[in-house]
Amino acid sequence: MAQKLGNRICVVGRSDVGRVRTLNEDSFAVDGSLRLMVVSDGMGGHDHGEVASREVIAALREYLMSPGTFGRKQTIRSDDTYPDEAPTVVNTIATAETDDEEEDGPTQDDVPNPAVTLVRHAVEYANSKVFEENQKRKYPEGTGMGATVAGLWLSNYEDRLVVFHVGDSRVYRFREGDFSQVTRDHSMIQQWRDFGERGAQPSQNILTQAMGPAANVVPDVALVDDQAGDCYLICSDGLSNMVDDAVLAEKLGKATEENLEEIGDELIELAKHNGGKDNITLILGLVVA
Numbered sequence: 001m002a003q004k005l006g007n008r009i010c011v012v013g014r015s016d017v018g019r020v021r022t023l024n025e026d027s028f029a030v031d032g033s034l035r036l037m038v039v040s041d042g043m044g045g046h047d048h049g050e051v052a053s054r055e056v057i058a059a060l061r062e063y064l065m066s067p068g069t070f071g072r073k074q075t076i077r078s079d080d081t082y083p084d085e086a087p088t089v090v091n092t093i094a095t096a097e098t099d100d101e102e103e104d105g106p107t108q109d110d111v112p113n114p115a116v117t118l119v120r121h122a123v124e125y126a127n128s129k130v131f132e133e134n135q136k137r138k139y140p141e142g143t144g145m146g147a148t149v150a151g152l153w154l155s156n157y158e159d160r161l162v163v164f165h166v167g168d169s170r171v172y173r174f175r176e177g178d179f180s181q182v183t184r185d186h187s188m189i190q191q192w193r194d195f196g197e198r199g200a201q202p203s204q205n206i207l208t209q210a211m212g213p214a215a216n217v218v219p220d221v222a223l224v225d226d227q228a229g230d231c232y233l234i235c236s237d238g239l240s241n242m243v244d245d246a247v248l249a250e251k252l253g254k255a256t257e258e259n260l261e262e263i264g265d266e267l268i269e270l271a272k273h274n275g276g277k278d279n280i281t282l283i284l285g286l287v288v289a
Contacts, residue, residue, distance in 0.1 A: 002260050005035045005285070006154050009232075010257050013037075013283040014264045018238055019276030025049035026236050026281035029057045034064050037283045038151030041169050041236035043210060044144065052130050052147040056211050059126035064153070067118055070125055115155040116221050119164050123149065123211075123219040127166070130212030139213075146212040149219075150183060150234050152285060160223040161232075167210050170240050172233040172248065173224070179249035182224060182232075186210075204241070231255040232285040238278035242271035255286050 002012045017024040025042030027050070040056040042049030063070060126149070134144035148167025155162060163171050168185040184190060186209035188202040209217055226232075231252040240248075247270065251263050264284050271280045 002257065003030050003032050005030075005032060005037070008287065008289050009035075009037075009154065009226075010260055010286045010288050011037055011283060012261050012264045013281075014268050015281040016268045016272065016276075016279070018279050019272050021279055023050060024279045025053055026238070026279040027053035027057050028234075028281050028283055029061065030283060031061060034061060035154035036061065036064065036151065037153075037232075037234055037285055038149065039169050039234045039236055039281050039283055040150075040211070041148040041167070041238070041279070041281065043146045043148070047139075047145045049145055049147065051133070052145040052212050055130050055133065056126045056147045056149050059129040060122050060149070060151075063122040063125045064118065067121070113158065113223060115153070115157040115162050116223060118155070118157075119153055119162050120219055120221045123164060123166060123221070124217065127211045127217045128215070131215050134212055141215065142213050144213055146210040148207070148236070149211055152232060152234065158223065161226050162221065163224050164219055164221045166217050166219045167207050169234070169236050172235075172252070174231045174233075174249060174252035174255075175227070176229065177253070179245060179252065181245075183220065186220075226287045228287055228289060230287040232287075233282060234285070235282040236279060238276075238280040239267060239271050239282050241278065242274045242276065242280070243267065252284075255284065257286065257288060260284055260286055 002010050005011055011030050013028050013030045015024060015026050015028055028039045030037055038057055038060060040053035042053030148169040150165035150169035150171050153162040163182055165183045166186060168187045171182040173180055173182050186207055188206040188208060189204050192202050211217060233252060251267055255263055264282060267282055268280050
């Protein structure tokens with residue numbers, strides 16, 4: 001049954017093990033009280049990818065529910081800058097140059113958006129929780145269980161949506177006939193494409209960032225404007241690798257409050273019909289007001 005986030009977005013979520021895997025390592029959450037939609041694709045097989053994806057989502061919700069209880073710096077500093085557009089896979093957090101002779105304090109434009117900052121800290125906290133579990137299990141850094149994460153948050157600080165991700169789970173948007181990928185994969189194949197497809201094509205499943213194997217991540221966090229009629233799709237690669245963009249666009253373009261659940265089911269079945277080689281998880285969010 002569809003849920004409402006803030007009486008503004010109609011949401012449904014679906015997850016399926018697919019046709020090849022025996023274990024569903026994906027997790028998702030639609031949290032009406034937090035106004036959060038999030039998908040996490042666990043990686044690791046026998047190394048407990050399903051534990052990682054559950055932990056990522058649980059930690060995100062825990063942090064966003066009580067951000068002041070985790071000891072991380074919550075004050076907004078003038079030397080933190082966060083871009084309003086999604087950054088590339090490298091760390092784009094910059095330190096502003098200061099002028100010793102400048103006595104004026106930071107302007108409003110110099111202060112990072114609190115919703116963006118909070119989500120960034122929440123993702124970092126979730127990564128630390130999975131990393132700590134890997135350390136407890138004696139995995140060397142860079143190995144062990146891991147997960148991707150992608151989501152949208154409608155915060156109390158902002159009218160715009162906060163979009164965030166680490167890895168190759170994706171956020172798409174259909175708006176007035178235009179279908180676009182809002183996020184950019186943290187993967188070797190995406191880097192290969194970004195640099196003009198020079199050299200041998202890398203494997204599609206090699207990530208440049210994931211939640212858990214390393215002590216630190218640099219999540220992409222941005223603000224996106226939304227308008228009535230927009231349809232957002234958050235999904236694991238079990239859907240995006242199995243269903244062409246043109247088909248995704250066609251389905252999202254038909255979304256209404258009445259048929260959103262049906263479209264979610266159809267997308268799952270399409271991925272399975274096309275091979276279902278991985279777990280398939282999706283969230284559809286239709287902006288209705």
